[in-house]
Amino acid sequence: xxxxxxxxxxxxxxxxxxxxxxxxxxxxxxxxxxxxxxxxxxxxxxxxxxxxxxxxxxxxxxxxxxxxxxxxxxxxxxxxxxxxxxxxxxxxxxxxxxxxxxxxxxxxxxxxxxxxxxxxxxxxxxxxxxxxxxxxxxxxxxxxxxxxxxxxxxxxxxxxxxxxxxxxxxxxxxxxxxxxxxxxxxxxxxxxxxxxxxxxxxxxxxxxxxxxxxxxxxxxxxxxxxxxxxxxxxxxxxxxxxxxxxxxxxxxxxxxxxxxxxxxxxxxxxxxxxxxxxxxxxxxxxxxxxxxxxxxxxxxxxxxxxxxxxxxxxxxxxxxxxxxxxxxxxxxxxxxxxxxxxxxxxxxxxxxxxxxxxxxxxxxxxxxxxxxxxxxxxxxxxxxxxxxxxxxxxxxxxxxxxxxxxxxxxxxxxxxxxxxxxxxxxxxxxxxxxxxxxxxxxxxxxxxxxxxxxxxxxxxxxxxxxxxxxxxxxxxxxxxxxxxxxxxxxxxxxxxxxxxxxxxxxxxxx
Amino acid sequence: xxxxxxxxxxxxxxxxxxxxxxxxxxxxxxxxxxxxxxxxxxxxxxxxxxxxxxxxxxxxxxxxxxxxxxxxxxxxxxxxxxxxxxxxxxxxxxxxxxxxxxxxxxxxxxxxxxxxxxxxxxxxxxxxxxxxxxxxxxxxxxxxxxxxxxxxxxxxxxxxxxxxxxxx
Numbered sequence: 298x299x300x301x302x303x304x305x306x307x308x309x310x311x312x313x314x315x316x317x318x319x320x321x322x323x324x325x326x327x328x329x330x331x332x333x334x335x336x337x338x339x340x341x342x343x344x345x346x347x348x349x350x351x352x353x354x355x356x357x358x359x360x361x362x363x364x365x366x367x368x369x370x371x372x373x374x375x376x377x378x379x380x381x382x383x384x385x386x387x388x389x390x391x392x393x394x395x396x397x398x399x400x401x402x403x404x405x406x407x408x409x410x411x412x413x414x415x416x417x418x419x420x421x422x423x424x425x426x427x428x429x430x431x432x433x434x435x436x437x438x439x440x441x442x443x444x445x446x447x448x449x450x451x452x453x454x455x456x457x458x459x460x461x462x463x464x465x466x467x468x469x470x471x472x473x474x475x476x477x478x479x480x481x482x483x484x485x486x487x488x489x490x491x492x493x494x495x496x497x498x499x500x501x502x503x504x505x506x507x508x509x510x511x512x513x514x515x516x517x518x519x520x521x522x523x524x525x526x527x528x529x530x531x532x533x534x535x536x537x538x539x540x541x542x543x544x545x546x547x548x549x550x551x552x553x554x555x556x557x558x559x560x561x562x563x564x565x566x567x568x569x570x571x572x573x574x575x576x577x578x579x580x581x582x583x584x585x586x587x588x589x590x591x592x593x594x595x596x597x598x599x600x601x602x603x604x605x606x607x608x609x610x611x612x613x614x615x616x617x618x619x620x621x622x623x624x625x626x627x628x629x630x631x632x633x634x635x636x637x638x639x640x641x642x643x644x645x646x647x648x649x650x651x652x653x654x655x656x657x658x659x660x661x662x663x664x665x666x667x668x669x670x671x672x673x674x675x676x677x678x679x680x681x682x683x684x685x686x687x688x689x690x691x692x693x694x695x696x697x698x699x700x701x702x703x704x705x706x707x708x709x710x711x712x713x714x715x716x717x718x719x720x721x722x723x724x725x726x727x728x729x730x731x732x733x734x735x736x737x738x739x740x741x742x743x744x745x746x747x748x749x750x751x752x753x754x755x756x757x758x759x760x761x762x763x764x765x766x767x768x769x770x771x772x773x774x775x776x777x778x779x780x781x782x783x784x785x786x787x788x789x790x791x792x793x794x795x796x797x798x799x800x801x802x803x804x805x806x807x
Numbered sequence: 808x809x810x811x812x813x814x815x816x817x818x819x820x821x822x823x824x825x826x827x828x829x830x831x832x833x834x835x836x837x838x839x840x841x842x843x844x845x846x847x848x849x850x851x852x853x854x855x856x857x858x859x860x861x862x863x864x865x866x867x868x869x870x871x872x873x874x875x876x877x878x879x880x881x882x883x884x885x886x887x888x889x890x891x892x893x894x895x896x897x898x899x900x901x902x903x904x905x906x907x908x909x910x911x912x913x914x915x916x917x918x919x920x921x922x923x924x925x926x927x928x929x930x931x932x933x934x935x936x937x938x939x940x941x942x943x944x945x946x947x948x949x950x951x952x953x954x955x956x957x958x959x960x961x962x963x964x965x966x967x968x969x970x971x972x973x974x975x
Contacts, residue, residue: 395914396889396938397887397891397939398888398889398914402889431911431912432907432911507907508905508907508915509905511889511890513894514890514894
């Protein structure tokens with residue numbers, strides 16, 4: 298441990314800590330910075346985090362200085378504030394200050410630093426600034442504005458160190474230095490949008506989000522990416538019932554500060570034109586009241602002959618499905634649904650968010666022919682919850698033979714076309730729930746936007762079906778489902794108050 | 808509730824004979840009316856009534872009337888769809904959709920720019936917020952009328968040619 302004094306405050310940090318982190322602990326806020334990023338190597342190029350260390354003749358950058366026992370550091374005295382102000386002014390010499398059309402405005406490092414440490418009058422006329430390339434498409438997801446760049450090299454380091462693809466680089470020297478990709482190279486890796494997140498200014502912006510919304514109008518909801526079994530923690534940025542983007546949410550146990558580009562696009566399915574907004578009976582639009590009679594006939598008399606879940610549903614819904622189908626055979630849906638390619642960074646080959654949840658509750662999955670047999674042998678109506686099992690041709694053939702299939706789905710997919718009754722459920726962003734990721738971590742996602750059309754939350758649909766079946770354990774709320782569920786998954790956690798980093802039954806594996 | 812301190816009602820006053828027969832009071836009232844009539848006929852210039860719409864009140868140069876969008880030299884809107892005005896607007900009456908401009912120097916332009924004139928409170932905060940001097944309330948137009956609510960939501964083309972007269 299090293300004991301040092303920062304701004305007159307004594308602090309003890311482990312040896313090897315960088316002075317930057319020690320200063321943050323002591324001050325309660327970051328030093329001004331652009332290039333420092335906790336998950337990347339130290340570059341020391343922005344020179345903004347300069348501090349005064351007693352005994353050293355010149356100011357030194359905190360990010361590239363290790364702590365030493367007995368160090369006396371000043372971060373707020375006049376010499377330091379003047380230095381950071383001047384450095385900031387230097388960064389802004391050639392900055393176009395086109396904040397009105399810049400998507401980063403509102404969450405921009407340059408704006409924040411200027412308001413916190415700058416506040417000087419510019420000495421450079423706009424006409425004298427060095428102009429560089431604007432609105433340059435450098436990849437399928439990213440657009441580059443070289444003028445706005447402050448050459449912090451975070452994107453260069455990200456591509457070199459995290460993805461290992463090395464597309465970005467700094468070319469030329471002096472005020473002609475510019476960030477870019479080498480000729481003929483595109484910024485086309487699966488994690489390219491992370492460079493947009495870490496860019497402290499508006500040099501790299503997302504093509505998908507470009508000009509869609511000003512960031513200060515967005516509201517945020519904590520969620521979990523449904524794109525694969527990794528379950529990256531995300532923040533859903535939405536406004537007026539529309540989702541505009543997904544951003545990674547820091548969770549050192551799961552995804553750190555990153556997420557993949559494919560995951561960021563998962564929100565598009567929520568606003569798909571093919572969404573189901575009303576119940577369908579035999580392909581005709583019905584009201585919820587109108588569909589009740591058909592359900593009573595299908596379910597109330599014969600009961601369920603088979604109940605099929607899917608790894609796309611939340612843990613609570615699978616639990617309800619289990620209690621709904623107590624007396625009927627139960628399947629977790631297609632075992633080979635949602636298979637893709639994974640990598641060793643974040644993406645998992647299993648592109649379903651909750652297959653571990655099915656395993657946790659002991660619901661077995663079946664392959665196509667086995668599920669088709671189950672459907673054919675079902676004595677009574679068949680309830681399918683999500684997952685579009687009819688994507689498998691053998692299952693589709695079996696479903697065609699049945700005329701008592703109830704499908705709770707979100708999109709007008711193949712299964713919806715074959716089912717007798719289709720009930721519109723909610724996408725993950727429209728409801729709350731728990732997904733279990735590939736490591737068995739229970740992670741809660743919260744509702745961000747309003748339900749589409751007349752869709753209802755799946756747990757509510759299932760509890761209504763339970764009422765039709767005269768099942769005595771009908772839950773009144775999602776909280777009720779979770780309380781009931783808690784005993785069967787993890788006795789030592791309240792599922793209504795899961796920690797922000799999720800909960801791993803059996804303790805954190807460290 | 809206490810009625811103490813309130814003025815006594817007129818019913819308590821003792822009426823004189825002339826007042827109690829009413830006719831005299833009616834004639835006296837007609838006399839006042841006729842007096843005003845004669846005075847107004849003789850001195851029409853002193854009448855406070857304005858002959859609107861033939862005659863219109865002149866407002867100061869800072870009067871905030873209906874909005875207009877300013878143009879560049881080529882006639883396209885100056886607006887860059889930064890949405891400062893709609894952010895600042897206390898009545899939430901401005902709706903802007905931004906889009907990619909073919910000229911990378913302009914970069915962003917308003918695909919649609921709508922103002923709901925019924926919601927607008929004419930406070931002028933939008934023109935204060937605008938970094939490009941793209942919106943102004945200096946048309947001096949205060950006659951805003953239409954026969955349906957939808958027509959009060961005016962679009963970009965209307966606002967760009969909104970510097971003529973008050974007709975919708």
